[in-house]
Amino acid sequence: MSTQMPLENDGVKTGHANDDFAWMEEQTSPWKDAWRRLKKDRVALMGGIVLVCIILLSVAAPLIAPYDPNKVEMAARLLPPGTPGHILGTDQLGRDMLSRLLYGGRISVAVGFIAVGIAMFFGVLIGLLAGFYRGLFDAISMRCMDVLMAFPYVLLAIAIIAALGPGLINAMIAVSIVGIPYYARIVRGTVLSLREREFIEAQRALGASNFRIIFKHILPNALSPIIVAGTLDVGWMIIAAAGMSFLGLGAQPPMAEWGVMLGEGQKLILVAPHISLLPGIAIFLVVLSLNLLGDGLRDALDPRLRQ
Amino acid sequence: MQRYILKRLLALIPVLIGVTILVFLIMQLAPGDPAQIMLGSKATQSNITALRHQLGLDKPLYQQYFIWLGKVLTGDWGRSIQLRRAVLPLVWTRFQATALLTVFAALIAIIFGMFAGIVSATKQYSIWDRLLMFLALVGFCLPVFWLGLIMQIIFGLKLGWLPVSGMHSPGGEGFLDTVPYLILPAVTLSVGSMAEIARMTRSSMLEVIRQDYIKTARAKGLGQRAVIFRHALKNAMIPVVTVVGMQFGYLLAGAVLVEIIFSWPGLGTLMVNGILARDFPLVQGIILFVASVYVLVNLIVDIVYAFLDPRISYS
Numbered sequence: 001m002s003t004q005m006p007l008e009n010d011g012v013k014t015g016h017a018n019d020d021f022a023w024m025e026e027q028t029s030p031w032k033d034a035w036r037r038l039k040k041d042r043v044a045l046m047g048g049i050v051l052v053c054i055i056l057l058s059v060a061a062p063l064i065a066p067y068d069p070n071k072v073e074m075a076a077r078l079l080p081p082g083t084p085g086h087i088l089g090t091d092q093l094g095r096d097m098l099s100r101l102l103y104g105g106r107i108s109v110a111v112g113f114i115a116v117g118i119a120m121f122f123g124v125l126i127g128l129l130a131g132f133y134r135g136l137f138d139a140i141s142m143r144c145m146d147v148l149m150a151f152p153y154v155l156l157a158i159a160i161i162a163a164l165g166p167g168l169i170n171a172m173i174a175v176s177i178v179g180i181p182y183y184a185r186i187v188r189g190t191v192l193s194l195r196e197r198e199f200i201e202a203q204r205a206l207g208a209s210n211f212r213i214i215f216k217h218i219l220p221n222a223l224s225p226i227i228v229a230g231t232l233d234v235g236w237m238i239i240a241a242a243g244m245s246f247l248g249l250g251a252q253p254p255m256a257e258w259g260v261m262l263g264e265g266q267k268l269i270l271v272a273p274h275i276s277l278l279p280g281i282a283i284f285l286v287v288l289s290l291n292l293l294g295d296g297l298r299d300a301l302d303p304r305l306r307q
Numbered sequence: 308m309q310r311y312i313l314k315r316l317l318a319l320i321p322v323l324i325g326v327t328i329l330v331f332l333i334m335q336l337a338p339g340d341p342a343q344i345m346l347g348s349k350a351t352q353s354n355i356t357a358l359r360h361q362l363g364l365d366k367p368l369y370q371q372y373f374i375w376l377g378k379v380l381t382g383d384w385g386r387s388i389q390l391r392r393a394v395l396p397l398v399w400t401r402f403q404a405t406a407l408l409t410v411f412a413a414l415i416a417i418i419f420g421m422f423a424g425i426v427s428a429t430k431q432y433s434i435w436d437r438l439l440m441f442l443a444l445v446g447f448c449l450p451v452f453w454l455g456l457i458m459q460i461i462f463g464l465k466l467g468w469l470p471v472s473g474m475h476s477p478g479g480e481g482f483l484d485t486v487p488y489l490i491l492p493a494v495t496l497s498v499g500s501m502a503e504i505a506r507m508t509r510s511s512m513l514e515v516i517r518q519d520y521i522k523t524a525r526a527k528g529l530g531q532r533a534v535i536f537r538h539a540l541k542n543a544m545i546p547v548v549t550v551v552g553m554q555f556g557y558l559l560a561g562a563v564l565v566e567i568i569f570s571w572p573g574l575g576t577l578m579v580n581g582i583l584a585r586d587f588p589l590v591q592g593i594i595l596f597v598a599s600v601y602v603l604v605n606l607i608v609d610i611v612y613a614f615l616d617p618r619i620s621y622s
Contacts, residue, residue, distance in 0.1 A: 147325030150605075151598045154560035159594045162582045163336040239450045243564055246452045247579050262453060266568070269456055270464060280453030287448040 030301075034224075037300040044296020050289040054282075058105030065099035069256040078272045091261070091275045092268055093254075100256040101282055107251065108258040109286060111172050112238035116230050118176035119237075123183020124226060128214050130184065131191025142188070145181035153178045157240060161249045168241075168257065171250030175240045179233055186229060190222040224301040231294035235287035242283055258283050308613070315609055319602060326598045327379065331372050334591045340364075344585055345388050379595070385588035389581065394592035398574065402596060404474060405566070405573035407485070409558045411493040416500035416558075417551060423501070424508020424547075429535060431513065439505065446502035451561050455495040455568035462491055472570035492569040496561055500554040507550045511543040545616045552608025556601050 038044055057064070066085075073094035081089040081097070088097040126145070130138040148156065160174035194200060195218065203213050244250030245259025246266075253260050258279040265275030342358040343350065359365050363374050378384070384394040423443065427436040463471030470476075474488050515521065516539050524534045563575030570576070574593050581589040 143321065143325065146322055147329055150322050150326050150602050151329075151594075152556035152560035152601050154557075154563060155594060155597055155601075158560075158563065158578065158582070159330070159333050159590075162587075162590045162594075163333040165338055166582070235448065242450060243452055247564065247567060248583060249579070262450075262456075266456060269460060273460060276453070276456050280450060280456070283450050283453065284445075284448055287450075288444070291444065291448055 030224075034297075034300040038296055041296040041299065044293050044300075047289040047292025047296065050285060051293060054105060054286055054289070055109060057102060058109050061099075061102035061106050065096075065102045067096035067099040069095065069100045069103040070254055071095060071099075078268070078275075080272070081274050081278075088278060089272070089274050091264065092272070095256075097274065097278055100261060101258075101278055103256040104258045104261055104279060105282065105286075107168070107255070108238055108242055108283065111168070111241045112234040112286075115172050115176040115237040115241065116179065116234045118173070119179030119233070120183050120226065120230055122176075123180040124187050124219075124222075126180070127184040127187025127189075128191055128219065128222075131188040132195055132210070132214050132218065138188075141184070145184050148178070148181045151178075154240060154243070157244065158247075158249065161244060166249045166252065168245070168251040168255070171241050171244040174244070175237050178240075179237065182229060182233075183226065186225050187222050190225065191218055194218050194221055228294060228298045228301060231290055231297055235290035235294075238283060238286055238290075242279075311613055312610055315606055319606060322602060323599065326602065327376055327595065328372065330591055330595045330598065331375055333594070334587050335368065335371075337585070337587055339585060341388075341587055344587070384592045384595075387581070387586055387589040389584045389586040389589065394588055397577070397589070398592050398596050401572065401574045401577050402600075404571060405559070405562050405575065408489065408492055408496065408562055408565070408571060408573060409555070411489055412496035412558050412562075413500065413551070413555060415493055416497040416504055416554060419497075420501040420504030421508045421547065423505040425512060425535065425540070427505065427509040428512035428516065429531070436509075440509065443502040443505045446498045447506070449498060451495060451499060452564045452568060454498060455492070455565055458491050458495050459568070474572055488569075488571075492565045492571050495568075496558055496565045499561065500558055503554060504547060504550055508543065508547050511546045512539060515539045515543040541615075545612070548608060548612050548615060552605055552612075555604045555608075559597055559601060 073090070076086065076090050076094040077092060079086050079090040079094075081087065083089055086096050086098070088101065090096055091100070126141050130141045151159070156178050157171070157174040160177055161170055164170035164173065200213060200217060203217055208217075241250055242257070242259030242262065245252075245257050246263040248263065251257035251260050253264060261279040262276050262283075265272070265277075265279070268275055340355070340359070342355045342362060342364060346354055346358060356365075363371055366374070382395060384398070386392065387394055387397060390397065423439045427439045430436050459471045462468050469491050470488050471491065475484050476488075516535075521534060521539055524538045529538075562571075562573060563578060565571065566573045566575035567579060574597065578590060578593045580586075581593065
């Protein structure tokens with residue numbers, strides 16, 4: 001039975017050898033180290049808190065939004081922010097801006113996370129398989145990634161939308177396809193360096209299947225760069241998807257989506273600037289918080305700082 | 308060096324072939340029959356069949372690709388359905404406006420971005436460093452289409468300093484007439500890249516000025532300016548060149564959004580109108596053109612990079 005480790009007066013641990021090892025393991029867990037470092041990074045934490053608040057507000061939109069986001073009230077058109085009953089004003093159809101912003105957040109933020117999820121899933125899968133198996137699959141898949149990367153990102157997204165047709169889902173698919181090569185490249189590079197390491201050799205010698213080696217041993221070691229890239233990418237994808245909607249290629253009016261709202265407000269920029277300014281501020285805040293958190297995560301997870 | 312350039316040129320060929328295949332396939336995926344779109348809703352079935360045959364749309368896909376590629380290589384990029392004009396001259400004319408905007412934005416981004424990065428690095432942890440890096444972070448996170456609107460409100464509509472849309476004054480022509488129209492869209496487009504270049508320049512400079520040869524330069528009594536500009540900057544520029552190259556792609560594509568906001572008559576407005584009107588030959592031509600330009604710009608960046616950094620292997 002293991003006993004509680006006694007602490008000497010000078011704080012040096014003594015006791016059973018196994019307990020000593022358990023203590024060391026706890027101290028050197030890279031994820032715990034990273035979390036400890038992240039907790040000390042106030043700016044990153046602030047980014048994380050703002051992000052969580054925005055996500056919570058968006059998720060709770062049906063509970064907290066004062067109006068239906070699509071409720072037209074022609075008598076209350078173009079009310080400025082600060083009007084009683086419409087704290088952030090109304091748009092050209094008398095729709096409540098606060099309600100539209102809250103509901104818009106549900107779509108814009110969800111699109112960002114889902115698009116990154118799709119890009120990450122396919123990118124990581126391709127990167128893992130290409131890096132682990134090498135050979136023909138590696139050659140073909142990496143040439144395909146080269147071709148995708150030969151396009152400027154936004155242009156490729158627009159090209160894909162041109163093929164699939166305008167719409168929110170198609171815009172989301174387009175921006176996620178654009179993201180796939182980056183994850184594939186990052187993961188492939190990491191796998192190439194890991195596959196020759198001793199612990200993988202040891203797994204092979206023990207008879208572990210390729211599936212087990214890839215998903216149980218290689219993937220967890222490739223996670224840090226994926227997490228950092230993913231966090232920073234969500235912001236980029238939110239901006240890209242909103243940009244597509246702004247151009248009329250993504251979400252379509254009257255949907256309450258931040259890009260659509262911005263586009264609708266563009267024509268009324270002189271009369272009612274708040275219609276465009278508010279969704280822009282919302283996008284900016286989400287992207288800023290994601291960048292602060294992403295930068296903090298990079299510092300926390302960077303192995304060079306771990307020494 | 309010549310071998311390196313040749314090698315890079317040869318490596319371009321498969322990428323360009325891939326680009327043409329992808330552009331061709333993307334447009335094949337597009338919903339609707341091009342012959343039907345060209346002839347309109349009142350066309351008879353026999354007319355559609357005849358046009359399909361004329362356009363080669365009844366042939367197998369791979370044959371269609373080679374026919375299309377052959378035409379592209381000989382300068383026949385098809386005709387715009389909507390504008391009823393040959394695509395290539397149209398794309399070339401509009402590209403000049405986009406290129407002007409992109410190059411101008413790139414210059415602004417490089418000059419101010421590098422300046423901010425150098426100031427930040429040489430005055431690390433000072434109020435200037437913090438302020439510039441805060442601004443860079445803000446610039447990095449601002450959606451370009453929103454920033455464009457703000458610029459229009461402040462500098463165009465409230466202050467009345469600059470025109471907010473178009474490329475020329477009524478009846479005006481020439482570069483000097485364009486300059487006031489160019490400033491707002493170019494600055495808007497440049498902000499994201501400027502932020503990225505500033506951040507990269509700062510971190511790269513910080514890495515370089517900690518090295519021994521900089522300490523030596525200081526120890527032998529060189530002034531701050533000489534140390535920074537004659538010794539540190541050249542080595543600090545190597546990673547910055549890569550970022551600048553990547554930013555060209557961002558700027559070319561970002562121009563689409565900026566052009567729409569400022570009614571700049573470039574490829575962006577042409578492309579979005581083309582997509583909404585399902586003018587596929589035009590959209591295909593624009594995408595192929597911009598992707599080819601992007602690939603070439605990346606090649607030039609790689610070569611400049613090799614010139615700057617002798618450690619790069621040319622073999």
